[in-house]
Amino acid sequence: MTPPDSRTPVRFGVLGCADIAWRRTLPALCANPDATPVAIASRTPQKAQRFADRFGCAAVHGYDALLARPDIDAVYVPLPAMLLAPWVTRALEAGKHVFAEKPLSASRAESEALVRLARERGLVLRENAMFLHHSQHARVADLVADGAIGELRGFRSAFTIPPKPDGDIRYQPEVGGGALLDVAVYPLRAALYFLGPELTVVGATLRRRQGAVLSGSVLLTTPSGIPAQLSFGMEHSYRTDYEILGSTGRLNLDRVFTPPASWQPVVRVERQDHREEIVLPADDQFARVIDDFVGAVVRDAGTGSELDASVRLVGLIDDMARQAVYADR
Known part of the structure; x- marks a missing residue:
């Protein structure tokens, strides 16, 4: 596929009318001067029309009809x-660049196949791991690298949300994948970011209801024995944070995965004789992740090593599901 001219916006189609698209991703896309929505598809015409009216584009009935349009680049x-893997596959086979929600698929084998297909076709494939594009995490990594808490000794993180209404797709393991694929991906991806790609699962506990994972905890380790202790779930009060432990201190942050664009993160650094709070600038992680994807399409960058961590992520989820001790409600 010939990349769009850098002077013209990347023309987007959208497969599905998800809440995240309505609230965050499409507003960020519309605000990007190098991107424009062309069409939105749904199996329900009324849903597609509602989105189309708000975002100024065409409503399309059915995903295949959208993929057949020649006026869509991505x-x-x-x-x-x-449902992600089959439709990402069809989009790539239709010659479209793809920006997919996370995780990229439900298994390592599926994700590897998607990355291989994107590379064979010379197309850009990205996963919407939006929180990693917030500047706060790079600042934290710099603090750790500069010795603010001594040598790295451990990582802890939690992402929990209140229960969803009965009938929510997250409670349908054959569709939404439960808390493993919807919530656990955040602290797991953060652990990979700070501890590196060689994490392995030591053990896990998972709570299920009618086959859907509701919550859990996992212990992972690096080859050198640095542990990552992670908690996640959708039967709790809201919590989203991480803590990095060092030989001489620790640091922690709140609101690390879903901060509003106006949120100013606060890094709390504690050592035996020192307490410090570092206020970081606000940042819009959705705007940044759209910038990254659109820039790759405009540059005809293709799919390189950007998705290695995405593949590793679902590999860890595979391992957790296989090794876990389950408690059924």
Whole structure:
């Protein structure tokens, strides 16, 4: 596929009318001067029309009809976790660049196949790991590298949310994939970011209801024995934070995965004789992740090593599911 001219916006199609698309991703896309929505598809015409009216584009009935359009350069796929892989595959086969929700698929094998297909076709494939594009995490990594808490000794993180209404797709393991694919991906991806790609699962506990994972905890380790202790779930009060432990201190942050664009992160650094709070600038992680994807399309960058961590992520989820001790409600 010939990349769009850098002077013209990247033309987007959207497969599905997800809440995240309505609230965050499409507003960020519309605000980007190098991107424009062309069409939005749904199996329900009324849903597509509602989105189209708000975002100034065409409503399309059915995903295949959208993929057949010649006026679309890239496709955003905000579908439930278990439906992502087949539609990302179809979009790539249709010659479209793809920006997909996370995780990229429900298994390592599926994700590897998607990355291989994107590379064979010379297309850009990205996963919407938006929180990693917030500047706060790079600042934290710099603090750790500069010795603010001594040598790295451990990582802890939690992402928990209140229960969803009965009937929510997250409670349908064959569609939404449960808390493993919807919530656990955040602290897991943060652990990979700070501890590196060689994490392995030591053990896990998972709570299920009618086959859907509701919550859990996992212990991982690096080859040198640095542990990552992670908690996640959708039957709790809201919590989203991480803590990095060092030989001489620790640091922690709140609101690390879903901060509003106006949120100013506060890094709390504690050592035996020192307490410090570092206020960081606000940042819009959705605007940044759209910038990254659109820039790759404009540059005809293709798919390189950007998705290695995405593949590793679902590999860890595979390992957790296989090794976990389950408690059924």
